[in-house]
Amino acid sequence: MSLRRCWARPAQALAQAVEVLLEAEGWSEDVRLLEVWEMIDAVVPHAQLRSAVATVTGLVPPPDAEDDGGWRAAMAGGDGERRWRASTPPCPGS
Secondary structure, three states, rough: OOHHHHHHEEEEEEEHHHHHHHHHHOOOOOOOOOHHHHHHHHHOOOHHHHHHHHHHHOOOOOOOOOOOOHHHHHHHHHHHHHHHOOOOOOOOOO
């Protein structure tokens, strides 16, 4: 499975959750965190969201890591992806 396909579901889940968060900005000032979580959970279940965060966290380099080009090559596909893939966790369901 390519990295792009591996990222598709987790990225979609994260995007849906963030969309609800951004929407919540327009709700009343009295909105509680629990209400926001309930709205997010209605769009993407909490367990799926946790899994998405874990997948993406495992696939991207830490914010303070030096980019030696390996990560960018992996995203571009080809041999770079195969070399980089050997050092990354497997995609869920693969």
